[in-house]
Amino acid sequence: MINLKLNKLDVKAEQGWTILETAKYYGLEIPTLCYNEGLSTYGGCRLCLVEIGEGENTKLVSSCTYPVEEGLVVHTDTKRVLNARKMMIELMLSVAPNSKTIQDLASKFGVTQMRFEARNEECILCGLCVRMCAEQMDGKAIGFQNRGHKRKISTPFDVRSEECRLCGGCMYICPACQLRCHGPDPDSDVCNACLTMDPTCVDVYDELQCWMYDAGRCGTCVREEEPNKKDIQNADKK
Amino acid sequence: MNVQTDKVKSFINKYNCKQSALIAILQEIQAEYNYLPKNALIYVSQQLHIPLIDIIGVATFYSAFSLEPKGEHTVKVCMGTACHVRGGPKILEEFERRLEIESGHTTDDKQFSLDTVACLECCAIGPVVVVDENYHAQTSIRNVDTILKKYRKKEKKNEEHQ
Numbered sequence: 001m002i003n004l005k006l007n008k009l010d011v012k013a014e015q016g017w018t019i020l021e022t023a024k025y026y027g028l029e030i031p032t033l034c035y036n037e038g039l040s041t042y043g044g045c046r047l048c049l050v051e052i053g054e055g056e057n058t059k060l061v062s063s064c065t066y067p068v069e070e071g072l073v074v075h076t077d078t079k080r081v082l083n084a085r086k087m088m089i090e091l092m093l094s095v096a097p098n099s100k101t102i103q104d105l106a107s108k109f110g111v112t113q114m115r116f117e118a119r120n121e122e123c124i125l126c127g128l129c130v131r132m133c134a135e136q137m138d139g140k141a142i143g144f145q146n147r148g149h150k151r152k153i154s155t156p157f158d159v160r161s162e163e164c165r166l167c168g169g170c171m172y173i174c175p176a177c178q179l180r181c182h183g184p185d186p187d188s189d190v191c192n193a194c195l196t197m198d199p200t201c202v203d204v205y206d207e208l209q210c211w212m213y214d215a216g217r218c219g220t221c222v223r224e225e226e227p228n229k230k231d232i233q234n235a236d237k238k
Numbered sequence: 239m240n241v242q243t244d245k246v247k248s249f250i251n252k253y254n255c256k257q258s259a260l261i262a263i264l265q266e267i268q269a270e271y272n273y274l275p276k277n278a279l280i281y282v283s284q285q286l287h288i289p290l291i292d293i294i295g296v297a298t299f300y301s302a303f304s305l306e307p308k309g310e311h312t313v314k315v316c317m318g319t320a321c322h323v324r325g326g327p328k329i330l331e332e333f334e335r336r337l338e339i340e341s342g343h344t345t346d347d348k349q350f351s352l353d354t355v356a357c358l359e360c361c362a363i364g365p366v367v368v369v370d371e372n373y374h375a376q377t378s379i380r381n382v383d384t385i386l387k388k389y390r391k392k393e394k395k396n397e398e399h400q
Contacts, residue, residue, distance in 0.1 A: 134289075143291035145298045156294045157276060157305075163289070 004072040019063035019074055020048055030076055031085065031105065033092075033175055034126035035064045039135050042127045046088045047105070051075045060084055086111050092124050093190065099124075101175040103191040114189045122176050125151060129170030137169045241277045245270060250285050257286050260296060264303055273307045301353070309344040309351040311389050313337075314368040318357030321364035325378070329365055330354060332382040349390070 001012045006023060013022040018041070023030050033045035043065035050063045054073050060080065075081065089105050094116035096102055102124070105111075125144070130153060133139040141164035145154050155161040171177050180191055249266040253259030260282070267278050274297050283290040297303045315321075315330045330341060333352055337345050344351045358366050363375035367385060374385055 140289035140291055143289075143295050145295055147299050156279075156290045161291070163291075 002068050002070050004068055004070070004074065006074050007076055013068040017068050019050055019052075019061075019066050019068060019072075022068055023050075023063065023074075023076060028076060030063055031109070032064060033101070033105070033124075034128055036128060036131075036173065039128070039131040041065050042131065045092070045124070045126050047085060049081055049084050049088070051078050051081050082109075085109060090114055091116065095119050095121050095124050096176045097189045098122065098179055099176040100178045100180040103180045106190055107192050107195055112190060112192055112195075118189045123153060124176055125153065126175060127153075128173045128175065129153060132169045132173045137165070137167050139163050139165060139167070139169075142170060241271070241275045241281075243281060246278050246281050247285070250282065255285060257288055260286065260288060260293065261300075264293075264297060268303055271307075273304045276305075301355075304351075307344060307348065309348050311349060311370050312351045312353060313385075314353050314355045314358075315341070316356075316358050316364060316366040316368075317354045318361060318364070320361035321357075321366055324365045326365045328379060329367065329377055329382060332379045333367075333386075336382060336386055350386070 002015060002017075003010065003012055004022070005011070006019075006026060006028065009026070011022060011026055013025070017025075020030055020032070020035065030048045030050065032048045034042050035045075035048060041064045043062040046062055048063045049060045050066075051058050052061055052066070052072060052074050053059055058075075058080075063074075063076070086109055089102065089109055089111045090113075092102050093106055093111065093114050097114070097118045097120065099122070127144070130143055133142050141161040142153055142155055145152055155164065180186075181193075185191075185193075246267060249263050249270075252266070253262055263282060263286075264274060267274055267282075271278070279293055279297065280290060282288075283293050297305060313333060315326060315333060317326050317330070330352075334340055337350050337352055339345055339350075339352055341352045341354050355368075358368060358373075360366060360373065360375075363373070365377050367374040367377045367381075369385060369389060374381065377385070
C-alpha cells in the first residue's frame with residue numbers, strides 16, 4: 001500500500017493506481033472529459049488537473065495519468081486548479097460551442113464568459129473515439145492525422161475505411177456530437193441556462209450536503225494557504 | 239504511378255520486417271517515388287501488421303513525407319521569426335500567386351512544390367528561400383520571378399542538350 005495525502009487527508013492507495021482512481025475510491029469527485037474507465041488514459045483534456053507538491057514547488061498534473069507515489073501531497077481544489085480548469089473549459093468551449101457536454105461543464109464550473117473567438121470545429125481532439133475504435137471495437141479505423149493546428153481525426157485517405165463496421169461506437173462516446181439544448185439564447189457562445197433555469201440539466205448539489213471537499217464546486221471553502229508568509233510579514237511589522 | 243511491390247518488399251526485407259523500422263521504410267519509399275503512394279502504404283501495413291491508420295498518422299505527422307507527388311523542384315520559404323519579420327509571408331504569397339498553388343501543394347505540371355519551413359538556422363541572411371538545397375538569401379518579392387525563371391530555364395536547357 002502507498003500512503004499519500006489527498007486534500008490533507010491521509011489516504012492509502014494500491015500500487016499502480018492513478019491519483020484519479022484514488023480520489024474516486026475515496027469519493028472525491030474530479031471532473032473528467034477524455035477519461036473513460038473502459039479505455040486507456042490519454043490525459044488530453046486537462047480537466048482532471050490537480051496540484052501536487054508542497055510549499056512553493058507545486059505543479060499541476062493530470063490526475064488520470066499520474067501514478068501515486070509514496071508521500072505524495074495532492075490538492076484537488078486549490079485556486080490554481082480551479083482557475084486552470086475554468087480556462088480549459090473556456091478553451092474547449094471556443095472550439096466546440098455546440099456541444100452539450102462542454103456547455104454543461106461550463107455551467108457546472110461557473111464559466112460565464114468566453115474570451116476567444118468561437119471556431120465551431122466540433123472536435124476537441126479528446127481522442128475518445130480513436131481509443132473506443134481501437135480498444136473496445138477492435139476496429140482501428142480512425143486515428144489522428146497531421147499535427148499542430150492541422151491535427152484532425154479521420155480515416156485513412158479520408159475515405160470510408162474497410163476496417164470500419166459502422167458500429168457507431170465513436171459517435172456514442174463523442175462528447176462533442178451531442179448538440180446543446182435550445183436554451184433561451186441558442187445563438188450565444190455560452191449557454192449557462194442551467195444556472196438560472198429550473199429544472200436544470202446539470203446535476204446540482206445542495207451546498208449544505210458538502211462533505212469535506214465536494215469537488216470544490218462552490219469554492220467557498222477554498223482559500224490561499226500562505227500562513228507562513230503572513231506570519232513573517234506580521235513579525236516584520238512588529 | 240504504378241507501384242512495384244518487389245521494390246517495396248525489398249525495402250521491408252532490408253529492415254527484417256521490423257515494426258520499429260517503419261519510418262526508415264517510409265523514407266526509402268519517399269526517396270524512391272518522391273511521395274508515398276497509397277498502394278505502397280497498404281502493402282507496408284499488411285507486411286508489418288501495423289494498422290493502416292497508424293502508418294497514415296506517421297506519414298502525415300512528419301513533413302519529410304508527402305501523400306501527394308512532389309514536384310521536380312521543392313521551394314521552401316522560411317517562416318521563422320526573423321524571416322517572418324522581414325517579410326517571409328509576403329514572399330510566400332508571391333510564390334503562391336506565381337505558381338498558382340497554395341503552400342504544401344504541387345503545380346499541375348509537376349515542376350514545383352511549395353512548402354514553408356519553421357527555421358533554417360541562418361536568420362542573418364533572411365528572408366531565406368531554399369530551392370533544391372540552394373539557399374537564396376535576402377529575397378524580396380522582386381526576386382521571386384528570377385528565382386523561378388532560373389529553375390525553369392535549367393529545365394529548358396537540359397531539354398535542348400538532349
